[in-house]
Each structure stands twice: as structure tokens, then as C-alpha cells.
């Protein structure tokens with residue numbers, strides 16, 4: 001315990017060294033990194049509690065390791081703190097004095113929400129939708145904290161249009177490594193602002209983020225189209241993100257051995273599943289383009305016509321286009337039902353060795369041959385989701401885009 005120094009009573013009173021608590025806070029979704037145990041877990045009830053802790057550590061001759069833990073859905077121990085302390089951010093949530101979720105409108109800024117770093121995105125959605133508002137950029141899964149995704153990027157099918165979540169933050173309150181609470185934005189303490197966004201939790205603890213909101217749509221038209229040719233699939237994806245018409249574009253691989261409806265969302269009806277399975281038995285690998293158009297009461301009469309225009313000229317396999325009409329909230333929270341089903345079968349709490357990559361547009365065809373066909377298809381082992389979709393580099397603030405030079409694809413496996 002010596003590396004923690006002589007902790008004062010105000011810090012000790014919020015600290016647990018119970019081995020069960022330590023084990024619980026040292027778990028993450030990946031279950032790949034298993035033994036990076038901290039010396040204790042800190043449960044702050046106010047922002048000042050976190051300031052006190054960081055200041056105390058900073059003043060030691062050798063500061064100890066401190067990691068904020070959001071919802072622990074990292075995959076490689078990112079929220080762990082071996083021999084240091086984990087700060088459980090959700091314990092802030094019980095205190096009304098902290099930021100919570102507050103919605104404002106301003107003649108300059110438009111609509112925005114001030115959101116505590118500990119808040120889950122599902123709660124941000126539920127709070128904003130009550131006012132017919134919503135953030136513009138999402139992740140596929142919403143049971144992640146605002147601080148957790150803003151420390152990464154927050155990428156999903158809306159990224160081509162609005163940029164990742166880190167592009168849609170106007171301002172933050174951050175506790176720095178010295179224990180100072182600093183407000184930052186692109187114009188104020190901008191170095192800190194751009195370091196913390198996508199900064200993997202290494203530049204400070206996000207206490208409050210000011211998130212851009214827009215008027216929320218009521219419903220969505222959700223379309224999936226199947227391809228047997230990767231070149232046609234990517235050309236159509238690129239075309240769809242280049243036109244100003246859609247709200248979400250993603251895509252995924254379909255393999256003979258994986259289930260057609262998976263944990264990410266149950267989409268295809270039983271009869272369509274049979275039809276797709278028969279196609280897959282001939283092709284072994286297929287590509288599924290997924291797109292969404294939001295609509296409202298005042299566009300409900302024209303949405304079908306608009307969709308027809310959007311898919312006209314696309315090169316999917318004739319007869320293999322499928323539609324679903326659902327609410328905006330159900331669409332955004334689409335992964336939850338799959339999660340609950342896997343949880344009920346004890347299949348959620350298992351290791352998740354995931355890989356997320358940006359691949360330059362210039363190499364995506366080679367990637368299909370070398371990785372999708374020569375490894376994944378040949379091994380016939382992968383049964384999880386493999387996503388592949390384009391994002392537009394111009395949608396990333398130049399201060400935030402550290403990944404690739406031009407156009408990128410994200411590939412995500414779930415084994």
C-alpha cells in the first residue's frame with residue numbers, strides 16, 4: 001500500500017480496499033486483461049472528491065496511477081490501474097449537485113446538453129428525447145458513459161455525416177493531472193480540449209461535456225441490402241455517404257457459419273432468413289449494406305418515395321433488399337435486446353477479443369482479399385459480427401483525426 005502514500009481521512013472515507021470490490025472494478029467487457037488489480041477503488045460523491053484525490057497524488061514525490069472507470073466496457077484493460085486507484089465515475093451519479101443531464105437552448109449555440117462524464121448515453125437519449133431533441137452522433141451500443149466514449153472517439157453509422165462523438169462537443173470541464181478543474185473548448189484551453197477528446201483517459205477526467213443536440217426525428221426507415229461482390233458493396237457505400245440524403249450508413253460481412261440475425265440487432269424475418277441462408281450456402285461470404293433515413297409526421301407521406309430514389313441505381317443483388325420501419329429510439333437502442341438475450345443465456349459475460357481498425361480507402365480491396373477471404377473465410381471459425389463501413393475524413397476535426405490520411409473503413413470483430 002506504500003505507493004499510495006499516507007492517504008488523508010477524507011480520501012480514505014471514500015475508498016474501498018475490499019477484495020470483492022477490487023475484483024469487480026477490475027473487470028472489463030474484453031475479459032482479455034485479467035490481473036491488473038488496483039490497491040483500492042474510490043467512490044467520489046462530488047467533483048471535489050476527485051480533485052482532492054488527484055491533488056494528493058500529484059503532490060507525492062511519486063504520484064500513483066489513477067484511472068477513471070466509466071461503465072467498464074473497454075476491451076483491453078484501459079480503465080484499470082495496477083497498484084493505483086480506480087475512480088468509479090458512476091458514484092457521482094447519485095449526487096444531484098453534480099452535473100447530471102441538463103438541456104439548454106441558446107441563440108448562438110442552438111440546442112445543447114451539459115452532461116456529466118459519468119452519464120450513460122442511453123440516459124442522455126432518454127432525457128433529451130423528452131424534449132424532442134437528441135445528440136447527432138452515436139455509438140452502436142448506448143450503455144457506455146459519455147466520458148468513456150469521448151476518451152475514444154464514438155463512431156457509428158452517423159459518423160460520415162456528423163463526425164464521431166468527439167466532433168460534437170462544444171465545451172468540457174476537466175480535472176487535470178494536477179487536480180485543477182479547467183473549462184476548455186476549441187477557443188479556451190484548446191490544447192487540453194483536443195488532448196482529452198480521444199485522449200484515452202490520459203489527459204484528465206471529464207466531469208462535464210457540452211453536447212450538440214438537434215431536433216429528434218420520430219421514426220426511421222431501416223434498410224439492408226445484400227451483395228456478393230465487395231467492390232460493388234464498397235462503391236455503393238461510398239456513393240451513399242457522398243450524397244446528402246441519409247442519416248446512417250454501416251455494413252457488415254455475412255458468413256455461412258454465423259447467424260443471420262445476430263446480437264447487434266434482430267432484423268430479418270424467419271422467411272427472409274431462409275432465403276438468405278440459401279444464398280449464403282452458394283456464396284460463403286456476402287456483404288450487407290445497412291442504411292437509415294429518419295422521418296417525421298410531416299415527411300411520412302414522402303419517405304417511401306425518397307427511399308426509392310436513394311436506392312435507385314445501387315448494385316445489390318436483385319430481390320435482396322429488406323426494410324424495417326421503427327421508432328428512432330428503438331433503432332438507436334437496437335443492440336440492447338441482443339445483449340439481454342445473451343445475458344439470459346450467460347453468453348454476454350465472456351471474453352471479447354475485438355479489433356477496431358481504420359483502413360485507408362486505397363487498401364480496402366486488398367483488405368477484403370487478405371483478411372476477409374484469405375483468413376476469416378478460410379478459417380471458417382468466426383461467428384461474430386464483422387462491421388465494415390466508410391467514414392469521411394473531412395467530418396473529423398483536423399485536431400482530432402490521428403488515425404489515417406484519407407478515407408477510412410472501420411472493421412470490428414466479435415468472436
Ligand SMILES: Cc1cc2nc3c(=O)[nH]c(=O)nc-3n(C[C@H](O)[C@H](O)[C@H](O)COP(=O)(O)OP(=O)(O)OC[C@H]3O[C@@H](n4cnc5c(N)ncnc54)[C@H](O)[C@@H]3O)c2cc1C
Pocket residue numbers: 028029067068069070071072073074075078079080089117118138139140141143144145146147148149151152153154155156200201202204205206207
Ligand atoms: C457492446 C459494445 C459496443 C460498442 N460499440 C461501439 C461503437 O459502435 N462505436 C464506438 O466508438 N465504440 C463502441 N464501443 C467501444 C466503447 O465506446 C469504448 O469501449 C468506451 O470506452 C466504453 O465506455 P465505458 O463507459 O465503458 O468506458 P470505460 O471502459 O470505463 O473506460 C474507457 C476509457 O475511458 C476512460 N474514462 C472513462 N470515463 C472517463 C472520464 N469521465 N474522463 C476521462 N476518461 C474516462 C477510462 O480511464 C478508459 O481509459 C462498444 C463497446 C461495447 C462493449
